Amino acid sequence: MSKLQLIIKREFIAKVRNKSFIVMTFLSPLITVAMGALVYFLMKKNDEKVKKIVYVDESRLFLKEDFTDSKTVQYVDFSAMGIVETKKRVEAGDYYGALFIPKIDSLEILATSIEFYSKDSPGMSIMNSLESKIETKFRNKKLTNLGIDLDKIASSKIKTDIKMFDFSGAESSKLVNGLKIGFGALSGYLLMMFVIIYGSSVMRSVIEEKTSRIIEIIVSSVKPFQLMLGKIIGNASAGLLQFLIWGILIFILGTIATSFFGLNMTEMQTSGISPEQLEAAKQAAGADKMQLIIQEIMRLPLLKMFVLFIFYFLGGYMLYSSLFAAVGAAVDNETDTQQFMLPIMLPLVLGVYVGFATVINDPHGPIPVIFSYIPLTSPIVMLMRVPFGVSWLELAISMTILVVTFVFMVWLAAKIYRVGILMYGKKPTYKDLYKWLKYKE
Template identity: 70%
Template sequence: MKKLLLIIQREFIAKVRNKSFIIMTFLSPVIAIAMIALVVFLTKKNDDKIKEIVYVDSSGIFSEDDFKSTENLKYIDFTKLGLEATKKEVEEGKYYGVLNIPKMDSLELLAKSVEFFSKDTPGMSTMDNIESNVNQKLRSIKMQQLGIDEDKIALSRIKSNIKMFNFSGEESSKLINGLKIGVGAIAGYLLMMFVIIYGTSVMRSVIEEKTSRIIEVIISSVKPFQLMMGKIIGNASAGLVQFMVWGILLLLLNVVASQFFGMDMSDLNSTNIPSEQAEAIKQVAADNGKVQLIFQEISKLPLVKLFFLFIFYFLGGYMLYSSLFAAVGAAVDSETDTQQFMMPIMLPLMLAVYVGAFTVIDDPHGPVSVIFSHIPLTSPIVMLMRVPFGVAWWEILVSMLILIFTFLAIVWIAAKIYRVGILMYGKKATYKDLWKWIRYTN
């Protein structure tokens, strides 16, 4: 045990003293926030560009009122100029595109004959807006032809807002469901990323010590199993320290955000504030109110439960996969030789992400979601994605126990590969060789 602790201490200190580890520990949250802010900024800048679409209506059906402009789209009537002249204007770069509405004998033919010309391929939102305007006008005319009162149909439309409760009386909403999806997805993706990062770190450490022949000196004093476990636990400890630092930084960020978005806006109607500025401030207050609502909804999520489960599944998933990574590192002489063994290890992680993205989000309590949240190679990711939607404790406990027992079995198998492969040089290992090493009794 003393030797194991010394190995853990050595691996931990070597990891946390690494300059890149220290820099990324404090810089990663800043980079993540900066990237999110950059994406939001670029999206906003992209939306700020107003696209001017000119239309030529040869059918005589449409008017300026039928084309509803938005913040990013503006429609201009060029019917009098004609199609060819209008296309030349657009080709010179003065406008975004040309919408051509030809004259047809029937609405059905007209709907299939409308054309749009542009220099660049238009985005889906742009085409959706154009088609929506055209379809709405054609639908209105068709309803008049059929003698249907459009006003009565408009009056008959009622939009429901169904309140959602579970049997314990807890209220839910579309917003909270969206947040559950987001929180679960982020937790699952983060866990996959960390398992890969720290698992491959163990593998590189094994390969480095093997190629430098330091491993021959080390195993003269300790057992290969102790060395492998020391590397795994040491790297896991460094990862937990990194999580703690990130948690503290995010907590401080949450406090700052709460203080900022919780500002008192009761004095916005003061007569000392000019009307234009007051309107702008009210808009900011409305946006802040929405953000504050999101923070309130996030606080309703089982964040403490999710945090502790994230730690457990990170450790369980990391130690499970790190055992495999360590075995691969021991079986090869260089990192380039690991490619043939990496794919079978990575496939369950990729499968877990896809199951979470396409199955858990759609039906978190369905049979596929439940099964994959108990399979040990996928449960760390899939179960974390399910937790925000509410999972019974007995299900979580079963998943935990299966993960623990599977980890012990994988460690036993990986240790057999590790103890033989760590001293093998000059030969490229195959799956057949790995099977032989597992079967060795001495």
């Protein structure tokens, strides 16, 4: 076994045997699924509570049909009781709130004179629903007054659905657009999490070797660069294992939880998507579009996406973790890492923000394009853009910059690492780090 392999093996085993690793690996998916189930359970409970709203209609404009009960809200006509008595009843706590529609002839004035009384301030959704009910009623009333036949209006409604094509002539659907965003966001987010968790784990492992003072024994047997590389790869392997276990566990637990709560998986998955996409999904799920979607997912550059995912994921992780290793080498203990962490975390967080803020709206706009060239943000931003189709030229430029930067950064980090691991005492400044870079080997 080569020395590098030995180091990778040791780092991997040291990481995997660690109690906190084991706990994290098996507890996190449990917590994630449990939290999801809890939120769903509470939401359901919350919805099950029916709110009773009474209305006093002095204008006599509204009919019973105008206030149709929904699953969560029931309407009761209290017009006969009068507003004063109604208010008392509501205040006594039997009802959620009282809607008071006074008698005013002008619709315009009436529209701004309707009042709602409740003990607690009412939820936004209830107010929106009431307002829209009243608005619809008033609009229809006005249209009728203007002599327009409501049936004609209804029959004039046309459902529009623009079909999207790319220049290869293939039809695409809005749902797939959502899937692309989902895939991009997920890979960008995964990369960020991975860098933060396992990059800092590399850093801690370096600090541990410094504080336990084994470092000088090790570097008398292997080159510091080998040691650094072994650490980075060893920790990444442990991380990939953990992610794999998480994936499997979440899938299993998710399946159990869904069947237990009778929860619809598709409902859960689509809950994060905007209403338009949801509608598209519903339509699609209903009919022949389903086939189109499957076709289209298959037609997504899946292989390209996969290869690029691996490339940017590893490239991004290696780039960042070599910086983490250099920081670990520069300091004696974890509390001293703060000042060096900021310049590392900044581009990482920036990448995620830029990705979420711009890629979703315009994946090929100038800002996402620029940030998918900048090496410290490119792994995240480019991963988010890839599902929308990025030209080979752009990819080539971005990948070349990333590789060149990676080689340069690893060289830089290795220099700091080599000097830093044997330095104890004073916390180095950036000026010291610059001096270390100039030391001859």
